[in-house]
Amino acid sequence: MKNNYLLIILAFIFAVSVLGCNTLKGAGKDVEDAGKSIQKIADMNN
Numbered sequence: 001m002k003n004n005y006l007l008i009i010l011a012f013i014f015a016v017s018v019l020g021c022n023t024l025k026g027a028g029k030d031v032e033d034a035g036k037s038i039q040k041i042a043d044m045n046n
Helices: 002-020 024-044
Strands: none
Touching: 002 024
16 A cells, blocks of 8 residues: 555656756756655654
8 A cells, every 4th residue: 555655646746846847957856855765754754
């Protein structure tokens, strides 16, 4: 069940980052922010 929630969250973060970036620099920042969010979720589940 946790995996389903994690996949939904990851898909949402990916969609927001793809739709929100206008330049390559912006895309890099979005991916970095998504990575930080994923790390926080992983830390909370351990």
